[in-house]
Amino acid sequence: MARTVADVMTSHPATVEADQPVSVAASLMRDNDTGAVIVNDNGRIKGIVTDRDITVRVTADERGPDTPVRDACSPSVEAVGPDTSIEQAVQLMRTHAVRRLPVVEDGRAVGVVSLGDLAMERDPNSALADISAAEGNR
Numbered sequence: 001m002a003r004t005v006a007d008v009m010t011s012h013p014a015t016v017e018a019d020q021p022v023s024v025a026a027s028l029m030r031d032n033d034t035g036a037v038i039v040n041d042n043g044r045i046k047g048i049v050t051d052r053d054i055t056v057r058v059t060a061d062e063r064g065p066d067t068p069v070r071d072a073c074s075p076s077v078e079a080v081g082p083d084t085s086i087e088q089a090v091q092l093m094r095t096h097a098v099r100r101l102p103v104v105e106d107g108r109a110v111g112v113v114s115l116g117d118l119a120m121e122r123d124p125n126s127a128l129a130d131i132s133a134a135e136g137n138r
Contacts, residue, residue, distance in 0.1 A: 001121075005089050006082035008121045009103045009111035013038050018046050022058050022072050023065035025049050036100050038109040039073040045102055045109050047073040079104045082111065086121060089113055 002008045014028040015038040025037045029051055039047040049072050057072045058064075079102040080089055089101055093115060103111035 002086060004082065004086065005080050005084045005101070005103055005113045006111070008086065008117045009082070009113040010034075010117065011111045013102070013109050013112045015040050015109060016049070016069050017041070018068065018070035018073070020069050021066045022049070022054050022069055025069050025072075026051070026054060026065070036112065038102055038112070039069050040109070044107045045077065045079065045104055046070070047075045047077045048100065048102060049073040050100075077102060079109075080113070081105065086118060090118055093118070 014032045014034060016025045016028060018039050018041045025039075028037050029035060035052075036048055036050045038045060039049050047070075049069055053072045053074060058067045063071075078092055078096045078098055080092065082103050082105060084103075092101060093099070099115045101113050102109045103113055
C-alpha cells in the first residue's frame, strides 16, 4: 500500500513558462491528456493553470489564445514534497479545496498528485477511482 505522495503521483508533469500564451498550455493539456499544467517562472514553480482557469479567466473575459499564462493561472499554489504522506495530502486538498497538488523538490515540480490518484489508492472500487482510471481522465 502506498504511503507517500511519491508512490501515487504522476511524474514529469507538463510545465509552461508564465510568459507563454495560454494556447501553449492548452496544447500541453491536449497532448498530455491532462487538465492542468504547472506554471514556472525561470524553471521554478510559480503556480498551476487548469482548463477551467483558461475558460473562466481568459475565454469568458473575451481574451485571446495569446494571453500570457500568468494572467490565467492560480498564483498561490499549495504544493507538497514527494515524502508527504497520503493522509497529509488528502487533508491539504480538503482544507484548500483543490483537486491537484504539485509535488516539488528544490523549487521544481517533479510530479502532480490528483484527487483521482488518491481515490484510486485509497478506495479503488469507488466511482471516482473508476472514472479517474478511465483513459482520457487525467
